[in-house]
Amino acid sequence: MDDHNPLTGLIHQLSRLPGIGPRSAQRLAFFFLSLPKPDVAKFTDVLMHTRTHIKYCKRCFNLSFTEQCFICANPKRLPAQLCIVAEPRDLMALERTGEFKGHYHVLGGLISPIDGIHPDALRIPELMARLRTEPIQELIVALNPTIEGDTTALYLSEMLREFQIPITKLAYGLPVGSDIDYADEMTLQKAFSGRTKIE
Numbered sequence: 001m002d003d004h005n006p007l008t009g010l011i012h013q014l015s016r017l018p019g020i021g022p023r024s025a026q027r028l029a030f031f032f033l034s035l036p037k038p039d040v041a042k043f044t045d046v047l048m049h050t051r052t053h054i055k056y057c058k059r060c061f062n063l064s065f066t067e068q069c070f071i072c073a074n075p076k077r078l079p080a081q082l083c084i085v086a087e088p089r090d091l092m093a094l095e096r097t098g099e100f101k102g103h104y105h106v107l108g109g110l111i112s113p114i115d116g117i118h119p120d121a122l123r124i125p126e127l128m129a130r131l132r133t134e135p136i137q138e139l140i141v142a143l144n145p146t147i148e149g150d151t152t153a154l155y156l157s158e159m160l161r162e163f164q165i166p167i168t169k170l171a172y173g174l175p176v177g178s179d180i181d182y183a184d185e186m187t188l189q190k191a192f193s194g195r196t197k198i199e
């Protein structure tokens, strides 16, 4: 790419996207050029709108445009089951399976001392506040089967012992070290229905 190429700037920005190399970036640039201008405007508008107005649900910390996310605001969801996930993308992966009808709590990460992420960086106080006020009868820990996920699950089970609520975790058919986010729906469904109690 040289500076005389009028697409250099666009290709450079597109190649910043995850998984997009220079060749894909160039292909995308030509794709955008082929679109009618209103379609490009729609694309940039929704991108900017989402980036500007998205916030965290006050209750579960899912992503939301409103104070309460669509799950918390849905009266059909079962208040007795709470599924603990690390990130909103894990919540979205579980929602795609349609297996879970309860509520979620998004921790905002996993404990990882190497990366400087300690328990106090996670939304554990908020979780404990919910356990005091909501009629929760089962906690389902749905964290990645990694060292960080296991460390966090163990920490949670210690911290939450006082509540005497049964804690289960997903039975993984996933390779160790993998991401919930990348699991196919069938595997996740099985992991959910075969969940086991954390002692």
Ligand SMILES: [Zn+2]
Pocket: 057, 058, 059, 060, 061, 062, 068, 069, 070, 071, 072, 073
């Ligand atoms: Zn919510």
